[in-house]
Amino acid sequence: MFVNVKNVTKKFLGVNVLDDVSFDINLGGRIAMMGPNGAGKTTLIRAILGFYHIDEGKIEVNGFDPIKDRVKVLPNISFIPQLPPPIKISLEEMISFITKSANISREMIFEESNKMDLNLKKNLHKQFFKLSGGMKQKLLIAIALSKKSSLLVFDEPTANLDPKAREHFYKLLEKLDEDCSTLFITHRLDEIKGLVNRQIYMDLGKVIEDEKI
Template sequence: MLEVSELTKIYREGRGIRNLSFQMNSGTTFGFLGPNGAGKTTTIRLLMGFMKPDQGSARIWGLDCWKNRTELKSIVSYLPGELHFIEQQTGQEFLDLIEGMHGERRDIKRNQIELLRSLELDPKQRIRKMSKGMKQKLGIVAAFMLDSQVLILDEPTSGLDPLMQKTFVELILEEKKKGKTIFMSSHQFSEIERTCEQAAIIREGELLNIQDVASLKRNERQTFEVEVEGEEDAEFLRQSGLTIYALGKSRFTIILADKQELLWKTLAQIHVKRFKQGTLELEEAFMQYYR
């Protein structure tokens, strides 16, 4: 459904993206992970036909994203990473403007009402008085109410509080049930993990890897950092049968796939000075590419 082949765009200062190639199937959600400045937004702007690539190509449903950029807008909804509005308008006036550009369909109005309720947004307020989070909600409503088969979202939860981030994840899951195809950039691992079948890592404009999220989940493990009182406790930990790595004389990392009962029994028999749960290996598998 979406195919990127050796896509390249280099800016004057040398930053940009180089030779990106990946494919995405219809009806799936694809996560695009990377730190700020990695090239996520540049890739999305090329997918939307806002810029001409230096080389390579991108296609959505067979349409070339540059040559057929006008036709592309009829099948794709877009949420930009940086939102710009007509600040004098109310939220409702802005949504009415977007609705009018798409033929004032009855289903758009119905979707709009449901989205406003879910995101707890009052559209009567003038946009210039809205907080960053409220403006982000308005952008989400404008993108999702069109009920397009393809959604391209650039940092969609930027500015949202944790409760609204959870609501947004639930919204994505609902769209997936409808068979929508969703391309979503983010630097928040948790929302990618919960919503995507595949995720790609981009760093300094280069695609480092594409991972199947489900296969990683099947093999995910947890890590714990433990500091014990003395050598006797350390030796007991070494002989426990747990998978451990020494960080010092009395500090250890414990890697756990199962055997949780063994972990708690072991810790109950020694003097623990410090105990900290680390990141899931699933997240760590991606974070190593950042480092």
């Protein structure tokens, strides 16, 4: 998947949270995005997903506007937010909703959960928001990987995972299709170094470093 971000500025309360940001994601691009707290990383990926209106500039995903053409853009993206949403339905209901609304099979979600060491069957009756932080993260990862998207956008997906689960997760990523593009926000470059081919560093709403590795 191609993403083109051109001269994007986004203000919150009159302050530039994104300040004239430009960068592209190419087919098969594997990107680690880093930078201090408050740099604008989450805001940038949320803008790419069409969750925010931008004040200046242009964003295109496969040539489409992520807000106006969200129906064309979102089916090809798997996104894991920095904080799991407080979903107040059971895992059973959640999985049933997901398999009906997106092209994801129930078996696949169980398979991927299993690979992440999450016992889905045992927890189906539980409400999502009552899972532990790491279990939520595992389920979101399992769903994201079951979707077979051409772009994965993960906002610090391993923050709540124990070391074993983190290792599992990195192993799963190694098996992704060559054409699949990934954008991971992370504070642990050393851990994902083998999985990325480019690192982007943001600070104060700007991309201040963008290099191949």
